[in-house]
Amino acid sequence: MARFLASKQLGVLRPVDEQGEEAMRHIKHGSIVEVEVRTKRRMKHHRKYWALISKVWENVDQDDFPTPDNLSDTVKLCVGIREPLILPDGAVSYKPGSIAFHNMDQAEFSAFYDRVCDLLIRRFLPGVTNEQLRHEVELMIGVAA
Known part of the structure; x- marks a missing residue:
C-alpha cells in the first residue's frame, strides 16, 4: 500500500x-x-491547544490539577478521547486517549478543539465566553489581531 x-x-x-x-x-x-x-494536521493548531490548556490551568485550582498535563488528561476523558481498560474484576475504566498527529487528522483535531473549548467554558471558566477564551489563546500564541 x-x-x-x-x-x-x-x-x-x-x-x-x-x-x-x-x-x-x-x-x-x-x-x-x-x-x-486525511487532512494533514497543523502544528500551529496543536500549539494553540496547549496554550488553551495552559491558560485554563492558570485559572483553576492546582490542587485538583497539579500540572497542565493533568488538566489535559481530564479534558480528553470528558470529551470522549479515551481508551477502555478492563480491570481484573471485569470492571471497565478509562485512560486518556492520544491526540498525537498520527491519531487525528486536522478535521478530527478541529472538532476535538471545539468540544474542548465548549467544555472548558461550561465547567471551568464560568462567565467567560467562547470568543473571549479563543481570543486570549490567540494573543498568547501571537495570531490575534
Missing part, C-alpha cells in the same frame, strides 16, 4: 512530491483505487 501527500487542483488529486509521483506510476491507467482522505 502506498501512502503519499496530494493536493486538490481543479477537482483532481495530484501528488505533491517525488514519493507521490513514484506511487502514482505504479497505478495502472483506469485502475480503481481506494483513497482515504
Whole structure:
C-alpha cells in the first residue's frame, strides 16, 4: 500500500512530491483505487491547544490539577478521547486517549478543539465566553489581531 501527500487542483488529486509521483506510476491507467482522505494536521493548531490548556490551568485550582498535563488528561476523558481498560474484576475504566498527529487528522483535531473549548467554558471558566477564551489563546500564541 502506498501512502503519499496530494493536493486538490481543479477537482483532481495530484501528488505533491517525488514519493507521490513514484506511487502514482505504479497505478495502472483506469485502475480503481481506494483513497482515504486525511487532512494533514497543523502544528500551529496543536500549539494553540496547549496554550488553551495552559491558560485554563492558570485559572483553576492546582490542587485538583497539579500540572497542565493533568488538566489535559481530564479534558480528553470528558470529551470522549479515551481508551477502555478492563480491570481484573471485569470492571471497565478509562485512560486518556492520544491526540498525537498520527491519531487525528486536522478535521478530527478541529472538532476535538471545539468540544474542548465548549467544555472548558461550561465547567471551568464560568462567565467567560467562547470568543473571549479563543481570543486570549490567540494573543498568547501571537495570531490575534
